[in-house]
Amino acid sequence: MVTMTCIVCPLGCTLSAEKDENGNVTVTGNSCPRGAKYAENELTFPVRTLTSTVKTDKGTMLPVKTSAPIPKDKVREAANALSGVVAKCPVSIGDVIVKDILGTGSDIIATRDMA
Numbered sequence: 001m002v003t004m005t006c007i008v009c010p011l012g013c014t015l016s017a018e019k020d021e022n023g024n025v026t027v028t029g030n031s032c033p034r035g036a037k038y039a040e041n042e043l044t045f046p047v048r049t050l051t052s053t054v055k056t057d058k059g060t061m062l063p064v065k066t067s068a069p070i071p072k073d074k075v076r077e078a079a080n081a082l083s084g085v086v087a088k089c090p091v092s093i094g095d096v097i098v099k100d101i102l103g104t105g106s107d108i109i110a111t112r113d114m115a
């Protein structure tokens with residue numbers, strides 16, 4: 001039995017989830033189906049959206065994020081990989097700064113314009 005807080009909405013329900021020998025996940029404590037799906041994903045394939053910053057060639061910091069959630073166990077490695085990245089200005093919101101970060105299929109994109 002794993003206990004976790006649902007982070008899908010601000011209500012923050014406390015969820016209990018258990019996986020049986022057949023891989024079926026039972027979830028309790030959720031107030032809606034999204035919580036059950038969240039707990040199931042946490043037990044089988046946890047993912048997170050990475051938000052961070054990268055340097056620009058103007059010496060400023062550009063806020064970025066993954067275009068889609070990536071496996072939770074790759075978040076730290078992806079964050080470390082961004083430390084050597086320098087974005088070339090000007091940058092528009094949504095521009096791809098790093099394509100297919102760590103082969104996850106998710107891009108690192110700018111979350112604001114920067115001249």
Ligand code: SF4
Nearest residue numbers: 006009012013032035
């Ligand atoms: S279970 Fe549903 S209501 Fe509860 S925190 Fe998750 S999304 Fe929100």
